[in-house]
Amino acid sequence: MRKVIKGCLLLTFGIVFFVIGTESYAAEKSITINRFQLLIYSDKKEEAIPIKNASVKILYYDADGKRQVVQEGINSDENGEIKEATVNMPEEIKRIYFQLGLTNTDAGSLVNSKGIVYNPTVSIPIPEDRQIDHTETRFIMNSGDESTKERNYQSVKVWNLYQTMVKEMRDSVQTTLDTFPELKETFNYTFEPIPVLYEHNYKIGNGAFFKSKAIETIGVIKKGTPYIHIPHLESLNSKTREQQEEAFNVNLSHEWQHWTMFKALGSLAGGDYSSHSGYNSDVKMSYKEGWALFHANRYPYGYNWSWRLDNSIQTLETVDTTGKLEKCYGKSSNWTVNSVLRDIYDMESPREPEDQYDIAKDWKPDVGTGDLEYRKKLANGLMFIAMVNSKATTMEEYVSYLREQGFVKDKIRFDILLTLNGLDYKGRFTLDEEGNRITY
Incomplete structure (x- = not known):
C-alpha cells in the first residue's frame, strides 16, 4: 500500500511540474484597449481620416511568425474608434496588430479590382501597463510602393463616404417612421449589403454602374450576384479633395439607389x-x-x-x-x-x-x-x-x-x-x- 501511494505522489508532482513549466513559457496577460483609432493619410497629415464601421481583428505574430487572431467580430464606430475591448496575449509579445477590414453586415464590402476586401493593418508597441488609449496617424504603403499610399487613402475615403451615405438614408426612413408611426404598418423593407468595387486609377468601361447579376466571379463578388462599380477616372487626380468627394458621392448615391429600387421591385x-x-x-x-x-x-x-x-x-x-x-x-x-x-x-x-x-x-x-x-x-x-x-x-x-x-x-x-x-x-x-x- 505504501508503494502505491508513493507512485501516485510522484505522478501528481510530475503533472504539476509540467503545467507550471508550460505556463512559465507562454503565460498570457490581458491587454485593455480603452480606445484605439487609426487615421490614414496619403502625403498630408492634415488630410488624415479614420476608418468608419470597419470589421476589426486584433492579432499578433508568434515566435514562428504565425498570425494569431485573439479578437474578431467587433467593429470600429462612426469615428473609426475601437473601444472597450480586452484581449489576452503572451507576455513575451511586444506588438499588437489591428486589422480594419472595409466590410460590415449593414452596408457590404469595398473590394479592389480582384474582388479582395481592403484590410488596412497596423501595429503598435504594447505599453508596459498593457492599457491602450491611442491614435495612430500614418500612411499605409504596400511593399515599398509609393503609389499605394494614395490608393489606400482613396479606398478608405470611398468606404467612409459610402458608410455615411447608407446611414443617411437609413436614418431618414427611421426618423420618418418614428414621426408617422402609422406608416410602419405597411412598410416592410430591409436595407441589405452589397459589395462595391473600387480601386484607385481603375475603371470598368466609362462610368459607374450597378449590376444585378455579375457575369463572372470577381473575388468575393460571385457570378450571378449584384455589385456596384465606382470608377476612378484619371480626371479625378487633378481635382481637389472636396471635388473628389463630390464626384464619389454623386456616383455612390446614384448606383446605390438602383440597388435599393432593385430590392424593392425585384427587377429593373x-x-x-x-x-x-x-x-x-x-x-x-x-x-x-x-x-x-x-x-x-x-x-x-x-x-x-x-x-x-x-x-x-x-x-x-x-x-x-x-x-x-x-x-x-x-x-x-x-x-x-x-x-x-x-x-x-x-x-x-x-x-x-x-x-x-x-x-x-x-x-x-x-x-x-x-x-x-x-x-x-x-x-x-x-x-x-x-x-x-x-x-x-x-x-x-x-x-x-x-x-x-x-x-x-x-x-x-x-x-x-x-x-x-x-x-x-x-x-x-x-x-x-x-x-x-x-x-x-
Missing part, C-alpha cells in the same frame, strides 16, 4: 439610354434612371441644389453647356423625372413662386419651425417609403400611389408642380419625342 428596366436629357421611348427607363439621378443630386446638395437647374425644364433659358435640359419639358426623360421628384422633395422658394409644394410640410405643417436636417429627413424618408410600398415602375404609377394612399394632402399645389414639369395630373408625360401633344 433594362437597356441603354442616350443621355440624362435624351428621350426614352420606355417610360420605365425614365423612372428608373430619374429616381437614381434625383438622389445623385439630392444627397450631395440637399436643399442647396442650383435653383437654375431646378427650374431648367420650366423655362426656355439654356442652363447647361448642351442647352438640352429645357427640351425635357413634358417628355419621357431621366431629367424630367428627376425634376418632378426634386420639386416634391424641396422647400417652397421665392425663386420658384409657382412651385410651393413640399412633401415634408404637406405631412407636417409646422416642420418649418424645426431643424432643417429633420425636415430633409422627412422629405427623403417619405419619398423612399412611397417608392418601396408603391412597387412603381413608372412615374405615373408613383404619382398614382402618392395620390391614392394619402401621401399627397395638398392636391392643388401638387397638381401645379406636375404641370410645371409638363406632366398631367396622373403623372403622365404629355409630349412625344418631337414635342407633339400625346393623346391618352
Whole structure:
C-alpha cells in the first residue's frame, strides 16, 4: 500500500511540474484597449481620416511568425474608434496588430479590382501597463510602393463616404417612421449589403454602374450576384479633395439607389439610354434612371441644389453647356423625372413662386419651425417609403400611389408642380419625342 501511494505522489508532482513549466513559457496577460483609432493619410497629415464601421481583428505574430487572431467580430464606430475591448496575449509579445477590414453586415464590402476586401493593418508597441488609449496617424504603403499610399487613402475615403451615405438614408426612413408611426404598418423593407468595387486609377468601361447579376466571379463578388462599380477616372487626380468627394458621392448615391429600387421591385428596366436629357421611348427607363439621378443630386446638395437647374425644364433659358435640359419639358426623360421628384422633395422658394409644394410640410405643417436636417429627413424618408410600398415602375404609377394612399394632402399645389414639369395630373408625360401633344 505504501508503494502505491508513493507512485501516485510522484505522478501528481510530475503533472504539476509540467503545467507550471508550460505556463512559465507562454503565460498570457490581458491587454485593455480603452480606445484605439487609426487615421490614414496619403502625403498630408492634415488630410488624415479614420476608418468608419470597419470589421476589426486584433492579432499578433508568434515566435514562428504565425498570425494569431485573439479578437474578431467587433467593429470600429462612426469615428473609426475601437473601444472597450480586452484581449489576452503572451507576455513575451511586444506588438499588437489591428486589422480594419472595409466590410460590415449593414452596408457590404469595398473590394479592389480582384474582388479582395481592403484590410488596412497596423501595429503598435504594447505599453508596459498593457492599457491602450491611442491614435495612430500614418500612411499605409504596400511593399515599398509609393503609389499605394494614395490608393489606400482613396479606398478608405470611398468606404467612409459610402458608410455615411447608407446611414443617411437609413436614418431618414427611421426618423420618418418614428414621426408617422402609422406608416410602419405597411412598410416592410430591409436595407441589405452589397459589395462595391473600387480601386484607385481603375475603371470598368466609362462610368459607374450597378449590376444585378455579375457575369463572372470577381473575388468575393460571385457570378450571378449584384455589385456596384465606382470608377476612378484619371480626371479625378487633378481635382481637389472636396471635388473628389463630390464626384464619389454623386456616383455612390446614384448606383446605390438602383440597388435599393432593385430590392424593392425585384427587377429593373433594362437597356441603354442616350443621355440624362435624351428621350426614352420606355417610360420605365425614365423612372428608373430619374429616381437614381434625383438622389445623385439630392444627397450631395440637399436643399442647396442650383435653383437654375431646378427650374431648367420650366423655362426656355439654356442652363447647361448642351442647352438640352429645357427640351425635357413634358417628355419621357431621366431629367424630367428627376425634376418632378426634386420639386416634391424641396422647400417652397421665392425663386420658384409657382412651385410651393413640399412633401415634408404637406405631412407636417409646422416642420418649418424645426431643424432643417429633420425636415430633409422627412422629405427623403417619405419619398423612399412611397417608392418601396408603391412597387412603381413608372412615374405615373408613383404619382398614382402618392395620390391614392394619402401621401399627397395638398392636391392643388401638387397638381401645379406636375404641370410645371409638363406632366398631367396622373403623372403622365404629355409630349412625344418631337414635342407633339400625346393623346391618352
